[in-house]
Amino acid sequence: MADLSFVRSEMLPERAPPATEVGIVKWLRTNLFSTWPNALLTIAAFYVIYLVLAGVLPWLFGGVWTTSSLSECREVLQGDVGGCFSVLTERWNQLIYGFKYPTELYWRPNLALVLLAFAAAPVLFFDLPRKLLLFTAIYPFIAYWLVWGGPIGVPVTAFVGILGAYLVFERFSASNFALGALGGVAAAFVLWFIGGYLVDMMASENPLLTPVASRDLGGFMLNLMLGVTCVSLSIPLGIALALGRQSSMPLIKGVCVIFIEFIRGVPLITLLFVASVMLAYFFPPDATVDLFLRVVIMITLFSSAYIAEVIRGGLAALPKGQYEAADSLGLDYPQAMRFIILPQALKISIPGIVNVAVGLFKDTTLVSVISMFDLVGMIRGPILASQEWNGVYWELLGFAALLFFVVCYGISQYSQWLERRLRTDHR
Amino acid sequence: MSSITFDHHADRSKMAVSDEVAIEIRNMNKWYGSFHVLRDIDLTVYQGERIVIAGPSGSGKSTLIRCINRLEEHQEGQIIVDGTELTSDLKNVDKVRSEVGMVFQHFNLFPHLTILENCTLAPIWVRKEPKKEAEERAMHFLEKVKIPEQAHKYPGMLSGGQQQRVAIARSLCMMPRIMLFDEPTSALDPEMIKEVLETMVELAEEGMTMLCVTHEMGFAKEVANRVIFMDAGQIVEQNEPEEFFNNPQSERTKLFLSQIL
Ligand SMILES: Nc1ncnc2c1ncn2[C@@H]1O[C@H](COP(=O)(O)OP(=O)(O)O)[C@@H](O)[C@H]1O
Numbered sequence: 198m199a200d201l202s203f204v205r206s207e208m209l210p211e212r213a214p215p216a217t218e219v220g221i222v223k224w225l226r227t228n229l230f231s232t233w234p235n236a237l238l239t240i241a242a243f244y245v246i247y248l249v250l251a252g253v254l255p256w257l258f259g260g261v262w263t264t265s266s267l268s269e270c271r272e273v274l275q276g277d278v279g280g281c282f283s284v285l286t287e288r289w290n291q292l293i294y295g296f297k298y299p300t301e302l303y304w305r306p307n308l309a310l311v312l313l314a315f316a317a318a319p320v321l322f323f324d325l326p327r328k329l330l331l332f333t334a335i336y337p338f339i340a341y342w343l344v345w346g347g348p349i350g351v352p353v354t355a356f357v358g359i360l361g362a363y364l365v366f367e368r369f370s371a372s373n374f375a376l377g378a379l380g381g382v383a384a385a386f387v388l389w390f391i392g393g394y395l396v397d398m399m400a401s402e403n404p405l406l407t408p409v410a411s412r413d414l415g416g417f418m419l420n421l422m423l424g425v426t427c428v429s430l431s432i433p434l435g436i437a438l439a440l441g442r443q444s445s446m447p448l449i450k451g452v453c454v455i456f457i458e459f460i461r462g463v464p465l466i467t468l469l470f471v472a473s474v475m476l477a478y479f480f481p482p483d484a485t486v487d488l489f490l491r492v493v494i495m496i497t498l499f500s501s502a503y504i505a506e507v508i509r510g511g512l513a514a515l516p517k518g519q520y521e522a523a524d525s526l527g528l529d530y531p532q533a534m535r536f537i538i539l540p541q542a543l544k545i546s547i548p549g550i551v552n553v554a555v556g557l558f559k560d561t562t563l564v565s566v567i568s569m570f571d572l573v574g575m576i577r578g579p580i581l582a583s584q585e586w587n588g589v590y591w592e593l594l595g596f597a598a599l600l601f602f603v604v605c606y607g608i609s610q611y612s613q614w615l616e617r618r619l620r621t622d623h624r
Numbered sequence: 625m626s627s628i629t630f631d632h633h634a635d636r637s638k639m640a641v642s643d644e645v646a647i648e649i650r651n652m653n654k655w656y657g658s659f660h661v662l663r664d665i666d667l668t669v670y671q672g673e674r675i676v677i678a679g680p681s682g683s684g685k686s687t688l689i690r691c692i693n694r695l696e697e698h699q700e701g702q703i704i705v706d707g708t709e710l711t712s713d714l715k716n717v718d719k720v721r722s723e724v725g726m727v728f729q730h731f732n733l734f735p736h737l738t739i740l741e742n743c744t745l746a747p748i749w750v751r752k753e754p755k756k757e758a759e760e761r762a763m764h765f766l767e768k769v770k771i772p773e774q775a776h777k778y779p780g781m782l783s784g785g786q787q788q789r790v791a792i793a794r795s796l797c798m799m800p801r802i803m804l805f806d807e808p809t810s811a812l813d814p815e816m817i818k819e820v821l822e823t824m825v826e827l828a829e830e831g832m833t834m835l836c837v838t839h840e841m842g843f844a845k846e847v848a849n850r851v852i853f854m855d856a857g858q859i860v861e862q863n864e865p866e867e868f869f870n871n872p873q874s875e876r877t878k879l880f881l882s883q884i885l
């Protein structure tokens with residue numbers, strides 16, 4: 198038998214890797230030219246990229262930005278390649294605000310957008326001081342007042358009603374959850390009733406902010422408003438539906454299951470038509486429920502059903518031991534949900550929720566079919582139908598795509614950051 | 625199986641059993657659907673007792689101790705913990721759970737919270753303690769289980785043995801009078817079993833009432849004052865450890881002991 202024993206007398210020093218294994222050469226070789234077919238594909242891909250850029254870049258950089266109609270554009274270009282981007286500059290206000298929002302009031306939605314950044318920050322970046330959430334709580338009422346104007350009593354009443362409901366709920370829910378919830382709802386209605394009465398009584402001829410009707414909203418502003426409102430409403434509603442679907446009470450469970458399955462089985466566009474023509478039947482005949490509100494309700498219901506299903510997946514992924522540990526420590530159901538179950542289930546659900554949110558935001562363009570003039574509605578209607586700009590498809594639709602892309606890409610980047618930030622295993 | 629040896633013998637001086645009843649189970653029966661999992665269980669646990677429950681897999685050991693803090697519901701008979709009977713009245717359930725701590729086989733720590741937050745969550749929200757006080761006590765117990773330096777890490781960064789010791793500290797932070805252990809070491813590598821068992825021995829030395837489902841017979845000999853053997857949903861035999869191991873009476877017990885020792 199050979200001698201199997203071995204003892205190393207001297208440890209080996211570290212050496213640099215061979216030259217073909219470092220730097221750009223190595224990168225090119227492994228990533229672009231590792232094999233012959235791979236190299237051919239690389240060359241073909243570069244050729245396609247070249248073709249696309251060769252077509253788009255001259256169009257982009259040779260574009261015209263200052264004319265006032267398509268025919269003028271053509272004159273300036275004189276057959277050269279170039280986009281007629283003047284439609285964007287000339288119709289900028291219409292694309293962003295719609296064609297009826299009073300020009301002198303543009304500062305109001307602008308201000309609302311700036312404040313939105315402050316209101317959203319503590320929600321999106323939870324390392325910020327929690328006190329900022331107070332502003333988030335009052336923001337919806339400020340934003341409503343800024344965009345729609347009218348007597349300040351309306352948002353104040355709405356706020357006071359919800360504040361009252363919250364206080365009643367806080368006071369009673371600890372001892373009896375149902376009593377707290379019902380009392381809260383009752384308090385809100387009482388306060389709204391009194392408030393509505395007071396607002397009617399004190400309504401002055403010219404309120405501080407000129408009122409603007411919902412049908413005067415339009416452009417990308419309308420898309421943003423619908424998107425932000427519906428996303429922020431449908432996430433809590435989706436959570437409630439997902440929890441309801443898990444409930445041990447058959448009635449609650451049944452209602453949630455039927456709601457979710459029904460909504461998921463119906464195209465959004467049908468719901469929007471229902472909102473525009475039929476929903477009025479469900480409200481008292483003299484109640485004129487605002488079209489914007491009706492659309493918000495429908496889109497919110499629609500996406501909350503999808504979000505509920507996403508969150509249900511997250512809930513199902515949690516081990517049973519998490520519920521048992523929470524129970525054994527004496528946490529009650531709301532506490533277990535709030536501190537243990539939902540934080541983990543929502544974290545798992547982030548990609549799915551973001552998927553729904555991005556889809557929802559793009560679906561807000563569907564309101565153009567029920568004659569609301571959102572960005573796409575403006576392009577298809579007033580702008581393309583006008584004499585000056587009839588036929589400028591690429592520039593307008595490309596611009597719309599760009600706006601939506603920027604927002605959706607932002608959402609997606611945020612969600613990836615959030616997932617990284619929430620990762621707690623093995624950092 | 626019971627290869628773990630302890631560095632020093634457990635100090636039984638403070639392990640006094642009082643005649644105050646901690647848990648009283650009378651004629652308790654439980655079914656999963658039509659499967660009769662627990663049959664006519666009668667058991668009285670006195671304050672300060674350290675009971676080890678052994679038995680083959682599927683004999684209903686976990687179900688029994690999970691009934692004691694109502695993670696499972698029993699259908700017949702009575703369970704009275706510290707004078708409170710477990711019924712469908714949620715107030716009683718909450719009261720019992722606040723007095724009974726539980727340690728699980730798979731630790732069940734909350735992975736999205738730091739070790740310290742794991743330990744302070746329930747004291748802050750269930751016992752309504754000020755955060756500072758809860759943190760001080762959590763640090764006290766983390767020191768006791770010898771991992772105060774991990775307080776700001778997340779459970780996923782700790783070894784299994786460390787996680788189980790955190791789980792014990794988390795239960796202790798609720799100041800329970802009774803601790804339930806459901807196979808606390810069976811998911812652990814041998815070298816980690818020892819550190820967890822030593823923590824449990826220390827707890828016993830301080831006079832904690834403990835019910836412990838385990839196959840660590842070394843632990844039973846060292847600490848327990850009573851060993852209960854279960855099979856097919858019934859208590860088949862119970863005795864002091866000495867007698868139980870040296871002089872088992874029932875054939876089933878003999879068979880079981882011959883398999884695991
Ligand atoms: N949730 C459940 N539903 C139905 N059967 C169960 C459930 N949990 C446990 N069982 C059954 O009850 C019996 C006792 O289980 P368990 O108490 O976990 O046993 P042990 O802990 O002694 O191994 C086993 O046969 C098991 O299959």
Ligand SMILES: [Mg+2]
Pocket residue numbers: 685686687807
């Ligand atoms: Mg078990």
